[in-house]
Amino acid sequence: MDRRDFLKQTITIVAGAAIPATALEFVNPRTLFAAHGSDVKWVFLADTQKCVGCGFCVKACKLENEVPYDANVSRTWVERYVICKDGKMRVEGNMANPGFGINADSPKGGRDGFTTPKIDIGEGKLVEIKEEDISKAFFVPKLCNQCDNPPCVQVCPVGATYKTGDGVVLVDRSWCIGCGYCVMGCPYGVRFFHPIYKVAEKCNFCYHRITKGLKTACVQSCPFGARQIGNLKDPNDPVTRTVMTGRVGILKSEYGTKPQVYYLALDREVR
Amino acid sequence: MSHVWRPLFVALALVAGILIFRSFYVPKDFGIGEAGYMYGWHNPNNEKFWKDIKVKYKGSTYCKDCHGKNFTSIRNTPHAIIPCENCHGPGTDHPEKIAKLTIDINRLLCLRCHAVLKYPNSDRGKIRGIDPATHQDPNVECVTCHDPHNPNLGALKKSQQRFPVYEREPMGAQGKGSGR
Structure with missing residues (x-):
């Protein structure tokens, strides 16, 4: 070993040892449960088995939160995944569907539900997948994860987006300069520009409803109980119990964002 | 200097x-x-700005006092799980400013759940559905034959009716007829 190699390896080892163990931990709801401070911590639970892709949640969200109904943006949306027995894609990757090796679509964000077995690949084109070829098929509701380490907040250069004490990430419309860093920074793609106010817009768990003791519009309009919201600080809350003791998954855990939207029956194909 | x-x-x-x-x-x-x-x-x-946003979806219990008859009749049917506002629209300013809500009777509304999709990993596969292309006349609304407040297929087949079995609750009957 010469001096160069010695120094190189020393630097690598020291740098590796300097990473705290907590940086490698993806998410642990128990640490949040036990954290001091606010006695409310909003947490969301979505069940991909119960979701039937009716899209009533998307419709209710758009009307409740005054997101223009026909604009191709939404605070929440529903994705459909169809995985074939031969593992092959029937959908070619394109702009509307980047193609992760899976057949997935979300026409109009699922606002009008899924009324055809054909997969929407954008530009008005549909691809048919035969019933006998399907190995797995299901719907996944998506919304803001209200991350405990929100990357969108960290990148905001003006302090226009922030986390409240009860764990919801909000956007200050009067303070946002529309730079779009947060839109790019969110790994889940939940942020967009509001077509009317021209500032960053996102799901905020219907902050005007949950602070009044109501459920979010999407939770209330879901006939199947596929969406639930609860208070992680309340040990008797059914959502808290499921998050603590059930088999729940989170999206993109490798980003270390600590999302607060938990999924039941989550499949590894879901991104 | x-x-x-x-x-x-x-x-x-x-x-x-x-x-x-x-x-x-x-x-x-x-x-x-x-x-x-x-x-x-x-x-x-x-924070106050976001808390002060107006609530639009009032919840089915908001409908109960005036539309008690429809509120209770749907309770014993499979459609009991569907909140009123999903089909009738959000109850904002009703009845004070908006006297009548626009009911969505479009065929596409029913197809959100009842277009058959045999998906093995979703409860959608368990819902009784139809093929929208072949089931009856695609230009006719579902409510022409089916009563969304009582989606009883047995009764429908027996009567062979081809006229609206779905009757609106008469406005005059509100309150009195609601069985409160």
């Missing part, structure tokens, strides 16, 4: 100018919120 120092004074004047502008422009209560320095830096007035 040497001219060498002049750029320093210009820089100091700029910094002072920006700090003065900042002290006027940034609201006084702007600061660290409950979530800490890293993620909680904000103007607390904005």
Whole structure:
């Protein structure tokens, strides 16, 4: 070993040892449960088995939160995944569907539900997948994860987006300069520009409803109980119990964002 | 004094100018919120802005007092799980400002759940559905034959009716007829 190699390896080892163990931990709801401070911590639970892709949640969200109904943006949306027995894609990757090796679509964000077995690949084109070829098929509701380490907040250069004490990430419309860093920074793609106010817009768990003791519009309009919201600080809350003791998954855990939207029956194909 | 120092004074004047502008422009209560320095830096007035947004979806219990008959009749059917406002629209300003809500009777509304999709990993596969292309006349609304408040297929087949079995609750009967 010469001096160069010695120094190189020393630097690598020291740098590796300097990473705290907590940086490698993806998410642990128990640490949040036990954290001091606010006695409310909003947490969301979505069940991909119960979701039937009716899209009533998307419709209710758009009307409740005054997101223009026909604009191709939404605070929440529903994705459909169809995985074939031969593992092959029937959908070619394109702009509307980047193609992760899976057949997935979300026409109009699922606002009008899924009324055809054909997969929407954008530009008005549909691809048919035969019933006998399907190995797995299901719907996944998506919304803001209200991350405990929100990357969108960290990148905001003006302090226009922030986390409240009860764990919801909000956007200050009067303070946002529309730079779009947060839109790019969110790994889940939940942020967009509001077509009317021209500032960053996102799901905020219907902050005007949950602070009044109501459920979010999407939770209330879901006939199947596929969406639930609860208070992680309340040990008797059914959502808290499921998050603590059930088999729940989170999206993109490798980003270390600590999302607060938990999924039941989550499949590894879901991104 | 040497001219060498002049750029320093210009820089100091700029910094002072920006700090003065900042002290006027940034609201006084702007600061660290409950979530800490890293993620909680904000103007607390904005929390109030979001809390004050108007609630539009009132929930089915809001409908109960005036539309008690329909509210109770649907309870014993498979459609009991569907909130009133999903089909009738959000109850904002009803009945004060908006006398009549627009009911969505479009075929596409029913197809959200009842277009058959045999998906093995979703409860959608368990819902009784139809093929929208072949089931009856695609131009006719579902409510022509089916009563959304009592989706009983047995009764429908027996009667062979081809006229609207779905009757609206008469406006005059509200309150009295609701069985409260």
